[in-house]
Amino acid sequence: MLKKLFVISCAALSISCAxxxxxxxxxxxxxxxxxxxxxxxxxxxxxxxVILTGYHGNCVDYSVTKSSTAVIQPTFLIRRLEAVxxxxxxxxxxxxxxxGSQKHHVIATIPEFEKEVRYLARPVNVTLPHExxxxxxxxxxxxxxxxxxxxNNRYFDEKFDYSEEK
Numbered sequence: 001m002l003k004k005l006f007v008i009s010c011a012a013l014s015i016s017c018a019x020x021x022x023x024x025x026x027x028x029x030x031x032x033x034x035x036x037x038x039x040x041x042x043x044x045x046x047x048x049x050v051i052l053t054g055y056h057g058n059c060v061d062y063s064v065t066k067s068s069t070a071v072i073q074p075t076f077l078i079r080r081l082e083a084v085x086x087x088x089x090x091x092x093x094x095x096x097x098x099x100g101s102q103k104h105h106v107i108a109t110i111p112e113f114e115k116e117v118r119y120l121a122r123p124v125n126v127t128l129p130h131e132x133x134x135x136x137x138x139x140x141x142x143x144x145x146x147x148x149x150x151x152n153n154r155y156f157d158e159k160f161d162y163s164e165e166k
Contacts, residue, residue, distance in 0.1 A: 031070075048089050
């Protein structure tokens with residue numbers, strides 16, 4: 001009797017699992033990070049490391065206009081590499097979709113006696129087509145100047161090719 005009950009329950013379980021189609025979870029906004037870390041020299045004196053650690057994001061749907069807006073708020077970790085007083089650290093980051101890109105300038109402040117600080121940037125609104133809001137990729141990353149890239153490669157990349165310097 002127990003065998004029959006076990007076989008019937010296994011069959012019912014397999015039928016119930018097979019009858020439900022598995023849906024992929026839909027994510028809005030669909031954000032990818034790139035160029036997420038670099039070290040910079042501020043005013044040719046102080047070295048800081050800026051790291052894009054993630055983002056907070058959500059989507060707002062407007063049913064009347066059939067449009068959507070992704071609200072993205074990047075988070076950064078800024079590390080002081082030399083012992084100095086309170087200093088402003090300017091840097092740029094970008095938000096890019098297939099429909100265009102936006103460049104944002106930020107000035108973060110590291111208080112005196114702090115080695116690192118977490119910085120939450122202002123929210124950025126990205127307009128998305130309502131039908132494609134789950135499929136439109138959004139990239140965020142740090143804007144790295146060529147001189148800063150060479151500096152980072154030279155001091156932090158053990159396989160740096162010095163022929164890149166010009």
